[in-house]
Amino acid sequence: MDTFARLESEVRGYCRGWPAVFHTAQGSHVTDENGRRYLDFFAGAGTLNYGHNNPELKRRLMDYLSSDAIVHSLDMYTTAKRDFLDRFNEVVLEPRGLDYKIQFPGPAGNHSVEAALKLARKYTGRESVVSFTNAFHGMTLGALAVTGNSMKRHGAGVPLGHGVAMPYDDYLDGRTPDFLLLDTMLDDSGSGLDKPAAVIVETVQGEGGINVATAEWLRGLADLCRRHEILLIVDDVQMGCGRTGGFFSFEEAGIEPDIVCLSKSLSGYGLPFAITLMRRELDVWEPGEHNGTFRGFNPAFVTAVGALEDYWTGEGMEKQTLAKGEQVERALNEIALAHPGAVDGVRGRGLAWGLVMSDPALAPRVCGEAFSRGLLMETSGPEGEVVKLLPPLTTSETELDRGLEIIAESVEAVRESVTV
Amino acid sequence: MDTFARLESEVRGYCRGWPAVFHTAQGSHVTDENGRRYLDFFAGAGTLNYGHNNPELKRRLMDYLSSDAIVHSLDMYTTAKRDFLDRFNEVVLEPRGLDYKIQFPGPAGNHSVEAALKLARKYTGRESVVSFTNAFHGMTLGALAVTGNSMKRHGAGVPLGHGVAMPYDDYLDGRTPDFLLLDTMLDDSGSGLDKPAAVIVETVQGEGGINVATAEWLRGLADLCRRHEILLIVDDVQMGCGRTGGFFSFEEAGIEPDIVCLSKSLSGYGLPFAITLMRRELDVWEPGEHNGTFRGFNPAFVTAVGALEDYWTGEGMEKQTLAKGEQVERALNEIALAHPGAVDGVRGRGLAWGLVMSDPALAPRVCGEAFSRGLLMETSGPEGEVVKLLPPLTTSETELDRGLEIIAESVEAVRESVTV
Amino acid sequence: MDTFARLESEVRGYCRGWPAVFHTAQGSHVTDENGRRYLDFFAGAGTLNYGHNNPELKRRLMDYLSSDAIVHSLDMYTTAKRDFLDRFNEVVLEPRGLDYKIQFPGPAGNHSVEAALKLARKYTGRESVVSFTNAFHGMTLGALAVTGNSMKRHGAGVPLGHGVAMPYDDYLDGRTPDFLLLDTMLDDSGSGLDKPAAVIVETVQGEGGINVATAEWLRGLADLCRRHEILLIVDDVQMGCGRTGGFFSFEEAGIEPDIVCLSKSLSGYGLPFAITLMRRELDVWEPGEHNGTFRGFNPAFVTAVGALEDYWTGEGMEKQTLAKGEQVERALNEIALAHPGAVDGVRGRGLAWGLVMSDPALAPRVCGEAFSRGLLMETSGPEGEVVKLLPPLTTSETELDRGLEIIAESVEAVRESVTV
């Protein structure tokens, strides 16, 4: 690992908790160069909902590449892109009654967010955007301005403007009515809150610590936006593509955002890919007003279509994910019950779960114990106090059980150090 | 094409000048769904320096994918990443005496720029960054603030701060000494120019209209930065990876930037990939202070190593590119001579060339004629007045000749409409 | 009045509600050019706490001017300035145990605020400042950024940055614990609230609608600032100089702000004058780092000393103001009781009172009726829904009674139009 220490910037992060050099991967497992196998409850931070090197998607990808079909095309028209547009519309949008137009803003989730923010500002003629406590929307300057983490914000090196953070669902432990502050400030021309162009929200905050907004809260937010003529942007980069059950994480709440950001598991194979969806009438872009070199990466169109066709033409995927989520929830609750001094609670939805440790120092230790037992998990939350589970949606029940067992053992292992 | 009109956002751009649906691609040619073949002097805006679907790189990519090697790994350690770090150091950095550390800032060029700007601000504790007239550094909010194009800047929807534009080489047609203004203002504590963290520069401005900075000007800039203790960032996203001859476009000038941005042709195969290089002592990042989902896309590491090994272990590539550049220059000069009323000049370096039309309306018409003759080229420059040639570096002399012939015919075709 | 319509900018405001040309003034009365006399419950928006043309102060002013003592001196040393410094220290600071240094930041309240904000940012090295809903701190760009009124904010013509508005005392009608949000966000490194340099607060919001912070809330705020190492700035421009009883409006709460802004009634005679007080250790200014042409207007030093010596050497002033305040409160409560459909409530402290009308349209009508009966009052609050009483502190009980009678008549007069 000397190569990394010598040549890679100190900014590298995940590798510090997982001192192994990974080499191959299949389904819910990765293997390091020494042949050691790990169960992966990290899944590329939610990028690998269909597992590593999914065989069906791999077949499509290899076929596409071997035929010398076009790989890189910016925003030229290609057959692969047309196919993606048509299939995404048929499989995802139409069945849900969503009349969105699709923008290819660049290959990363933050590109989708940057495009969404630009569009909301252009459409409304306003600058300010409301985000929420512990939000994570990305590291580029526009996305960072609506992200909560102070260490990452400080990294900007310039003050971050045009954004204001409001309390997320249950942020104040139920001691204040939902949206009381935001609604009051928007109604009050003297509040000092400049009328925002948009509100940007995650339905479940992954990086923020698996904070789950209730459907009721999300409906309240959508209603507030409608009443105040503010655009609602759902950043579904991590929680979309089935992570919470339905294809979009906001379906359960029955809301229709004005703009939706998708990326991560969209390609289905870990290929960089992002789109921004917008209500048809919001599409006021000038040609070329936002662009980017990798917004037409055709292999990602191909595997994305594969993922849609293989997993989203029926309702099986959603049902399976919800069932597996219940399996996880049960096991985590048992762990919490068994270690009341070490575990503060269990939070989650679909297959995104968090085990909240009572002491932030415990969470990385649990993950460390899990790693030594062959399980990959990261921490999240402002203090890194949450052990975060994002297994591939295709993880089998047996694999889930095995992973949950390791978690139980890991919590047990760090338990003695806990002052109850 | 109804699919695109119905489902894709109005922001789409290139497709408007090229009404064809592309399907396959090989070397310097792309083929549309009707089987029509086009010679490609656009090359993914400089992303395909080694041609489309380069067979050697394809072989490496297919081998990697078929072996179920890990595809997506964020900033975990992988064997593919280690190989890239080692080979990039051995083939590129060491022979040039460059002691850089390497950051993986996300898959796109603007990620590299955003990371560079953050780092420069963090390291110096200053906010302002000097960029140049007609610069293009990307569409995310930080990169956009140092980009010149007013339509794209306006798309931000918020005022863009912390940047100041200075005249690029020859911007004022030699009527003022180089750096007179910038140097004077930096020396003058009353100038109103806040001392900048960094200067960011392209050695050749591609989007800006193929404006070529001389080696002397670049040395002057490096000297100015050194004297004023300002970091020098070279954005080599489009002009690096051999586009101007040497691997880095700044080699010719003999300067050593503090930070270098690379992307586009870095993967060699059109795969999204970017890195930020920084002088070792600048690596003051906290772990995770900048991150991103697709910063570890292993197939790109693999093809990037392929490109380095296949093209950059000797000096052949550089010599070939320079020779082909002379071939292009000669032909364009002939066209200019033949059409003095229509063509204002020829600019370029390596295999990046521009034919400056006397009337901005002519350039898209030349490109349109070229398209109808089977040649892809885009316009650039603030008014779109420059016909821009970025053929793959692997384009054969015969192909170059064929393309240059089409350009001559295309200029001829639009000529009658020109008022001389 | 044609002169005004023809030559004065449309920005003029108060004159629109009071179509009279004023000529002379004495105590609590002003007289227009037609000899009509008005009782003044506006008092220069709190600038004339000792009445118009206070005879004792006038004598000092005339003596000073007639002796050819220096009038304008920037920040040169003068005898008048020394006298002010000494007397302000002896009469105001020392008896209250306050070890402040005194800055002369320019002649207006917003100068005091601008200097306070600069100093807080310089001292802490942070940019953000927390202000409160319905705050008013002034119209210059720095002060405007911490002011709530949306019309005035919009007048900036640029987005206002580096400030965030939090709910003022009782803003959410008791439905959320005090400071719950601010405290939680400051404790949470992921909240998205950048750690602020300072909190700026008015103890009673005059322009905001006579919103009165309780002593308990102010103590809670001071405690929060201390715990989080954030500077506390009290903007006492309107509520200082005895308006609420004590010389400083924060005395009642027993807090010691880090920085205090004073202006308006400081000179005692309506002469432009402002100071910024700062805890001794905060005085990290470089010589000349903040300056201004009129920061040394000696006649204001002279009348300010007069006001201190005439009114603040004993406790009589404070007692009188509190007694008169009770007189006002009683009368307003009677009005409110008599017109439950028209009046929503009565708010105030010392001699700053507001009659909150149920319908914002009523307040200007009440003031209009009062004007026609010879009483000057302005409206305040975000919708202009509050009839605001700021009589000179020297107004006699009889004058107060007369004014309150007019108010009762005026409310009665507009009553019929109210839909109960």
Added chain:
Amino acid sequence: MDTFARLESEVRGYCRGWPAVFHTAQGSHVTDENGRRYLDFFAGAGTLNYGHNNPELKRRLMDYLSSDAIVHSLDMYTTAKRDFLDRFNEVVLEPRGLDYKIQFPGPAGNHSVEAALKLARKYTGRESVVSFTNAFHGMTLGALAVTGNSMKRHGAGVPLGHGVAMPYDDYLDGRTPDFLLLDTMLDDSGSGLDKPAAVIVETVQGEGGINVATAEWLRGLADLCRRHEILLIVDDVQMGCGRTGGFFSFEEAGIEPDIVCLSKSLSGYGLPFAITLMRRELDVWEPGEHNGTFRGFNPAFVTAVGALEDYWTGEGMEKQTLAKGEQVERALNEIALAHPGAVDGVRGRGLAWGLVMSDPALAPRVCGEAFSRGLLMETSGPEGEVVKLLPPLTTSETELDRGLEIIAESVEAVRESVTV
């Protein structure tokens, strides 16, 4: 002076060079508390064009005050204000063919600048404002953003946005054509210079070092603004009211700015007073959109009318000032000739002059020697390298001679230390 050291903030500046406590003042002289008399070539930094305690203005002021005429009136109508509006129009605007409306933006020059910037942004819908190297427009956040001095800018504690500095006349010593850069950038949609709302300029930069713009340059600037539909703001706070000869400093160039800022000597007596003049069609303010407590300080209206009537109804003032300016210029040139190693040059116009010292360390020493000989002068310029002469316009020729003699002696006195 212990009082000042103990109680006044370290921000105090001028007093540090003049260790005396001033007490009385008359005409061009001030006297300290020990009875020492000083000739004043500082004149309140240009606030006392008619001398200290001008007897005629004093008489008007005393009459006004003694009659209990209204002193403080915000923007209510008063007889004194009407008189000022009428007389300013008759004496200043009409004879010069200027159809301006008049705003009372607050008592200080920076209030006039803040209002001008707001109005320009509101009218044009643009944010950016072009200012010039070494400009000084004030210390409030909006004005500071267009001010050059880096120490003062740094004092803001936040990055200053929405402004860009361009080279002032002769900034680059004639090595580049006037406005070449600005004009080229405005014509170029890719230049990175956002189209500005306005250009703000001083015709002579006082704080910047007595840099004099030629009439030709000013006309060029006005022409550039007209061509690009950018508003031209002349900040005549220091150079207006006759300092350069005519009432407005821009008259000589024959230009008509869109907006003009006046303050300092406007009241004629050192009373805080400022106005903003705007072309009639620019008056798009909402009532109350900009306000301020001391925008109606009636004594200043009265003395301002006095100054207009006493000095500006004929052409005598202008002629006298120009004649006295020649007297000063001759004497300074002699000093420069006599001390070629110590003095770099002489710059000025009207009665604003600068003696540019070859070594910045010399200028404060010259001022120190002058002080010890009974003459007050300040330094200016980015390095404080310019000895600045701003005597009252009413200074007699004999007084001027005496002061110039002292300057000659002072330069002589510091001369030996100069390395030629």
